[in-house]
Amino acid sequence: MRTIPISTLMLCVMLSSASATTAKSAACDVSREACVALTDHAIVSLDISPKPVRAMKELFFSVTVKGARIRGPLLLMLFMPGMYMGRNEVELKQAPDGSFTGRGIIPRCPTGKNLWQADIAIPDHGSVSYRFYVNY
């Protein structure tokens, strides 16, 4: 499981159709661009707006799932790798266009660190993770 920029997705799919989950890719920071992650037969893209992503501001999360029929809602979990920052979950409800959307807030870390992770469980298809840097 890893994340890649949407712009390189098609290239990656072409280069590695037989082994998509082990292909090397550029790191993707969802604070700056929409990112795609692959899990069991599902292509999951996450976008967060407004950009760049800031702490203590309401954020809009939008997820699209391709390759799998998913029924919402989905649960997006926000946390800092290696540090407990309290439970922070965003319920993503299915919008008329088929995407899953919700709103949430990322708190400011007292240590000044700003690496966060968003995990989304895709029912029957494992889960995907995205790491990104929050701006203070």
Ligand SMILES: [Cu+2]
């Ligand atoms: Cu922290």
